[in-house]
Amino acid sequence: MRYRLYYWPEIQGRGEFIRLALEDAGADYVDVLRRSGNFSLPKDRTPFALPYLVAGRTVVSQTATILQYLGPRLGLAPKGEDGRLWVHQLQLTIADWLAEAHDTHHPIGSGLYYEEQRAEAKRRAADFLAARLPKFLHYFDRVLRRSAAGYLLGRACSYADLSLFQMVAGLRYAFPAGFGRLEGRHGRIIALHDRVAARPRIARYLASPRRLPFNRMDIFRHYPELDRPGKNPKKT
């Protein structure tokens, strides 16, 4: 099966969570919009937004749904319903976390420029670093502690592990100070990041030109004025 991924060609974005799964599995896929800017949306089942994946006659949108579809096919999710539900819950929690990371630089509107919402972004980022980031890290740390075998589900790497790797990579880029000072408390998460990065196909992918660099058009953005741990979000 040749998969066709449709996503913005200049950014990692949400598409990166799909790319990591396809790359780790050595799947046959085309990153369509990086080859050509032309594309047409399917007429029925039009997705609300990119990314979407075409597999034969199947069209799937919503990042977490695409991963749920691909997971068992790529060997990145359990086959049984119970395990598939669990890994999907973890993925949706990562999706919530990612949306909050995005909103640190776009707290007012995704259609406005960052510069139009910088003041609000400072407060939102302060709240993210003080309250939300520790909560998400604590949660995934606890899941890893219970799994006790290095990956979220145990011994086998799932698509949620690849996504957690991407969260660490993105947060390190966006918040070197704010994330950096929490890393020491979450050794299990950092170890998972390193374990994923060392998987042979992922390591080759990360070293290839297919891995786009982080940049300020992307979901994870580094603005020094937003990376100030210790700021009190209550103060306006």
Add this chain to the structure above:
Amino acid sequence: MRYRLYYWPEIQGRGEFIRLALEDAGADYVDVLRRSGNFSLPKDRTPFALPYLVAGRTVVSQTATILQYLGPRLGLAPKGEDGRLWVHQLQLTIADWLAEAHDTHHPIGSGLYYEEQRAEAKRRAADFLAARLPKFLHYFDRVLRRSAAGYLLGRACSYADLSLFQMVAGLRYAFPAGFGRLEGRHGRIIALHDRVAARPRIARYLASPRRLPFNRMDIFRHYPELDRPGKNPKKT
């Protein structure tokens, strides 16, 4: 099967999307925390947040995942993979929409009071009414136009239809002016709302004390200062 739903007892919130499915199906369920404030989290597979559902030995969290689990069991989703993926994509788009509706009154931090972020909320709500709400309505309108049989998937009511009903009900409460002036352009969505409200078990549920009233502790909140269509979110 007796289902046990765990959700905050004073609000509709995200739990309401689950309650509507259970009620429409006439399922045997207990809304646990409305009976007793005491509960313990499962030790493994601890959910990140409420709601979660217990069904025998299965514990499921994340609203959309719970609905995905319940859907085929309650006759509210297709049995085939293709149909299940499609209804789940629609549900995740509703989840995104709901999160944005929430953030109109909490654009800076969910742990802060509304009064601590009122100025930012005014701008975010203006952007929501001007840019985001029309986009979501347009999308679901298009899906309904293609289905051409009254429900999102065609003739059969799915959990996503129940959720779309809830979005309309909540948005009417929160934004009587801002949503009200868009209603006339989206007759298919309003007709779906009315069709769901008239389903016998839903009608009985809505008239019962089990249906909590909307209130200012909830996801959908009515603040007159946020319901001002025509405000320009670019102006600070």
